[in-house]
Amino acid sequence: MRLAKFLAHAGVASRRASEQLIAEGRIAVGGEIVLDPARDVDASSGVTYDGEPVRGEEPRVVYALHKPAGVVSTAADTHGRRTVTELVPQGRRLYPVGRLDADSTGLILLTNDGELANRLTHPRFEVPKTYRATVGGPQIGDRTLRQLREGVRLEDGMTAPARVRRLSAHVLELTIHEGRKRQVRRMCEEVGHPVKSLVRTQFGPLSLGDLGTGRSRRLTAREVRELAEAANA
Structure with a gap:
């Protein structure tokens, strides 16, 4: 198994974060620092993280x-x-x-x-996440729903279309799959409805x-x- 994947499966960090740990020289195999995330290893290879042994793959929880x-x-x-x-x-x-x-x-x-x-x-895997947003501003109109469904232009680019339902005059249910920083809050504010409270109600299934x-x-x-x-x- 590749080193970065081995670290991820052992619960050290995500694969991307594991690659960063390797690049920083914090991972050793058999007592030697390894900088190649593709290095083949297994539970008997003597992998360590900051000097601490990394046991092989743990049961997924x-x-x-x-x-x-x-x-x-x-x-x-x-x-x-x-x-x-x-x-x-x-x-x-x-x-x-x-x-x-x-x-x-x-x-x-x-x-x-x-x-x-x-x-x-x-x-890339488009796992949906659903939120319930209580918002300020005027009552939520059809134009707001259309904007959110078509995508909103933020400072870091256009958002993907969202699935949106109006639950009441000031409550929205939004489903997105991008996960940018504070994305739902920024989307709602951009269309004139600053978020007062935000609850994630669903992650994938x-x-x-x-x-x-x-x-x-x-x-x-x-x-x-x-x-x-x-x-x-």
Whole structure:
């Protein structure tokens, strides 16, 4: 197995992040620094990360978490804020699948499988994510729905068309698959409806359901398989 893939499957980081770790000289094989992410390795190769042994592939686990407001979607935070990994009570190294900004709430996934995380978030695999946005401004009109459905021009380019439903005069349901930084908030603001609150209700085939705020649960084998199928993993 290629080194970068080995690291991702071992839960060290996503494959892309693993390639960066390799380029930084933080990965050794048999006691020697390796800079080639395509180097063939296995569990007996003596792979280390910052001097710590990397055990081979761990069983894939995925947790669903209902992220509260004020919690950041990272494994650690330099400002001392609470992170999503602190809300999942188990001993494995997990990292979040994509991000929700600190002010947003709802469904976020955490896993030890870097390759699955990468596929679930990469725009190429078009895994949909659904949000419920309560917005300000005038009542939501047909023109706003049309703009969002056709795509909105932001400073980093045109968004892909979104699936949009008007749930009430000031509540929208949007489904996107790009995942740019604060994308839903920026899209709504661009069409004259600044977001007051934002909840992610669905990620691929998985729904938030009745999972309580701040609570987490481990996905069943069937749910993990359906997620993987959605991302062609």
